[in-house]
Amino acid sequence: MTWQPVDCHAHSTLSDGALTVAQIVQRGTHLGVRPSVSDHISRDVAVGPRDPDAVARYLDELEQHPVLRGGEFCWHDSLWRELPKELIRRFTHRIGSLHAVILPDGRVVHSFSRRFPDGLSAESYMDILIDNLERFAREMPVDVLAHPTLLPLSLRDRPTDELWTDAHEERAATALGTAGIALEVSARYRPHERLIRRAAEAGVRISLGSDGHSAEQVADVSWPLALTRSIGIRDVDLYDPCAHGSRTGHFDSVQPRRS
Numbered sequence: 368m369t370w371q372p373v374d375c376h377a378h379s380t381l382s383d384g385a386l387t388v389a390q391i392v393q394r395g396t397h398l399g400v401r402p403s404v405s406d407h408i409s410r411d412v413a414v415g416p417r418d419p420d421a422v423a424r425y426l427d428e429l430e431q432h433p434v435l436r437g438g439e440f441c442w443h444d445s446l447w448r449e450l451p452k453e454l455i456r457r458f459t460h461r462i463g464s465l466h467a468v469i470l471p472d473g474r475v476v477h478s479f480s481r482r483f484p485d486g487l488s489a490e491s492y493m494d495i496l497i498d499n500l501e502r503f504a505r506e507m508p509v510d511v512l513a514h515p516t517l518l519p520l521s522l523r524d525r526p527t528d529e530l531w532t533d534a535h536e537e538r539a540a541t542a543l544g545t546a547g548i549a550l551e552v553s554a555r556y557r558p559h560e561r562l563i564r565r566a567a568e569a570g571v572r573i574s575l576g577s578d579g580h581s582a583e584q585v586a587d588v589s590w591p592l593a594l595t596r597s598i599g600i601r602d603v604d605l606y607d608p609c610a611h612g613s614r615t616g617h618f619d620s621v622q623p624r625r626s
């Protein structure tokens with residue numbers, strides 16, 4: 368069987384995407400990419416499953432289709448902490464996202480809000496982001512950290528390779544490596560190459576994600592794949608839940624296809 372990339376991160380009409388699950392499967396077939404559906408599962412997102420019963424119905428629907436069954440969970444929201452083990456096992460993989468960070472005083476800074484705390488410098492924000500990332504890696508049993516270089520709207524004009532210092536990148540790589548969480552190369556929030564190179568050198572597995580919400584985006588992992596190839600990451604080492612397993616326990620009773 369020839370290798371095909373896996374898009375570990377895409378959204379359907381079950382949360383805020385434009386395509387049905389069946390249409391996502393079709394896009395994957397068309398592009399030669401193995402598709403996932405990883406809809407938002409968070410009480411801090413207006414659409415998508417918001418309680419364990421709704422998560423069960425979401426998985427019931429995905430199980431009707433030849434698609435990897437993921438979910439994108441907000442680190443700062445508590446829903447992921449409330450799901451029973453039997454439900455978690457039905458996911459082929461889970462994605463965690465720092466859509467917001469928690470400040471030392473308990474306030475929350477949302478990446479999609481225009482509000483940014485007065486007096487908080489970009490440099491201090493970055494230190495707090497990495498503190499959150501380290502806590503996330505210790506506490507959240509997911510397989511992938513999505514779009515690591517997502518920034519609050521007020522900082523989006525700043526190049527990420529300037530905001531991320533060597534020390535930030537080393538701390539992130541150590542935290543993810545220790546936890547066994549893969550780092551996503553997002554087609555949507557494109558990371559700078561140095562971060563991916565450093566993480567891969569530290570032994571962190573790398574994952575491809577379209578983070579697609581539309582027909583043009585879903586399953587298109589050409590930019591992330593070009594980046595990983597350009598820095599010498601082998602295709603077969605890119606995160607594939609079927610080959611590398613999952614912290615959900617989904618594959619624990621079945622033999623991995625490849626190692």
Ligand SMILES: [Zn+2]
Nearest residue numbers: 439464513514
């Ligand atoms: Zn996200």
Ligand SMILES: [Zn+2]
Nearest residue numbers: 376378439578
């Ligand atoms: Zn997403």
